[in-house]
Amino acid sequence: MDDKLFNVIDDRRDEIVALTVDLIRFPTINPPGDAYRPCAEYIAARLQKRGFETTFIRGEGTPGDTDRYPRTNVIARYDGRTPGPTVHFNSHIDVVAAADGWTVDPFAGVIKDGKVYGRGACDMKGGMAASIVAAEAFMDVYPDFPGAIEISGTVDEESGGYGGVAYMAAKGLFSKPRVDHVIIPEPLNKDRICLGHRGVWWAEIATRGEVAHGSMPFLGDCAVRHMGAVLRAFEDELFPALAKKTTRMPVVPDGARSSTMNINSIHGGQTDDYSGLPSPNVPDCCRMTIDRRFLLEEKLDTVKSEVTTILEGLKRKRPKFDYEIRDLMEVEPLMTDRDMPVVTAVAAGIREVMGIEPEYVISPGTYDQKHIARIGHLHDCIAYGPGILDLAHRPDEWIGIDDMVESAKVMAVSLKALLNRQVP
Numbered sequence: 001m002d003d004k005l006f007n008v009i010d011d012r013r014d015e016i017v018a019l020t021v022d023l024i025r026f027p028t029i030n031p032p033g034d035a036y037r038p039c040a041e042y043i044a045a046r047l048q049k050r051g052f053e054t055t056f057i058r059g060e061g062t063p064g065d066t067d068r069y070p071r072t073n074v075i076a077r078y079d080g081r082t083p084g085p086t087v088h089f090n091s092h093i094d095v096v097a098a099a100d101g102w103t104v105d106p107f108a109g110v111i112k113d114g115k116v117y118g119r120g121a122c123d124m125k126g127g128m129a130a131s132i133v134a135a136e137a138f139m140d141v142y143p144d145f146p147g148a149i150e151i152s153g154t155v156d157e158e159s160g161g162y163g164g165v166a167y168m169a170a171k172g173l174f175s176k177p178r179v180d181h182v183i184i185p186e187p188l189n190k191d192r193i194c195l196g197h198r199g200v201w202w203a204e205i206a207t208r209g210e211v212a213h214g215s216m217p218f219l220g221d222c223a224v225r226h227m228g229a230v231l232r233a234f235e236d237e238l239f240p241a242l243a244k245k246t247t248r249m250p251v252v253p254d255g256a257r258s259s260t261m262n263i264n265s266i267h268g269g270q271t272d273d274y275s276g277l278p279s280p281n282v283p284d285c286c287r288m289t290i291d292r293r294f295l296l297e298e299k300l301d302t303v304k305s306e307v308t309t310i311l312e313g314l315k316r317k318r319p320k321f322d323y324e325i326r327d328l329m330e331v332e333p334l335m336t337d338r339d340m341p342v343v344t345a346v347a348a349g350i351r352e353v354m355g356i357e358p359e360y361v362i363s364p365g366t367y368d369q370k371h372i373a374r375i376g377h378l379h380d381c382i383a384y385g386p387g388i389l390d391l392a393h394r395p396d397e398w399i400g401i402d403d404m405v406e407s408a409k410v411m412a413v414s415l416k417a418l419l420n421r422q423v424p
């Protein structure tokens with residue numbers, strides 16, 4: 001047990017809370033991407049005081065980047081006494097909109113019953129605060145450490161990370177030899193190590209028809225009915241097949257341990273924003289967006305062909321049926337090996353701090369690890385941080401103060417092991 005390091009972190013409990021509150025008070029809502037710059041400046045100012053070198057990187061030309069809403073990222077680096085590996089803590093600073101149902105001000109950082117409440121408390125400003133205090137405590141106790149520590153606050157994770165980690169990874173900021181190990185303090189809980197995520201395929205399917213007067217639909221061809229046939233075929237053939245697929249990926253929650261598909265949206269015919277009465281028309285177009293999540297055992301080509309085979313089948317069977325399909329997003333599934341240094345270091349940290357075996361999990365949805373793996377080609381990366389994933393994006397989101405303190409200890413001892421190359 002590293003009592004010295006742990007005592008310093010215990011002493012900074014209030015500091016972790018204060019930092020979390022300060023971060024929550026920046027309403028970094030995405031979209032549109034509000035308050036990114038002041039939040040990044042706040043993080044930079046804090047770390048500069050501790051001797052970090054800080055750089056702002058604007059994701060210029062990425063989705064949503066304007067002078068009103070610049071995609072401002074911050075990266076801070078502190079080089080140790082001697083050369084060695086670099087450990088990077090990456091947190092996204094953006095949050096989703098507060099929406100309805102809150103009983104406290106979502107951007108006040110209310111402290112109550114051992115918890116900090118606020119939008120982004122668990123996803124993931126509490127995790128960011130824990131990682132910053134962990135790094136600072138480690139630097140104070142072991143000032144002669146080898147290697148380097150990096151901390152970044154990045155934007156747009158909630159909308160795909162293109163102006164944040166993806167942009168920075170394309171500039172080589174998440175690649176060797178600059179960086180060796182990455183910990184993303186997403187709220188997977190203090191005793192769980194998240195090794196990666198399922199794959200994603202988003203696509204838009206359109207069916208076509210022919211306009212006619214609604215009183216004589218037989219003169220036209222209803223695109224919505226064609227889409228209805230697509231939905232029926234999905235219900236009869238695709239959903240049962242997806243539910244049968246199993247995986248060696250330890251996805252949580254259990255329901256996500258098979259393949260899933262969400263019908264994200266469907267639109268056909270007259271839009272519903274008219275006032276008065278609708279006009280009688282046979283719709284000539286219907287669009288549906290599908291959100292398919294897939295497993296390490298599945299290939300993206302197969303995932304796509306399961307859908308197109310159904311559409312082609314309808315084309316043969318159903319008079320006048322035709323369709324178009326367009327890819328919107330593709331992300332391959334990811335699973336970091338359990339014997340990678342960052343995994344074994346954090347696992348040992350969990351054992352040391354909490355005296356329990358870590359649980360290894362896979363996230364049902366993706367997060368910025370995808371860009372670090374695919375663009376940065378860096379695979380020694382996990383998500384590890386305090387907070388309960390189920391609370392993310394919901395009203396009265398909170399983070400437990402004890403959980404932040406404990407996970408800060410885990411991050412600090414993991415940092416020590418990785419920098420000193422003393423990974424078990």
Ligand SMILES: [Zn+2]
Pocket residue numbers: 092123124157186187367
């Ligand atoms: Zn998050």
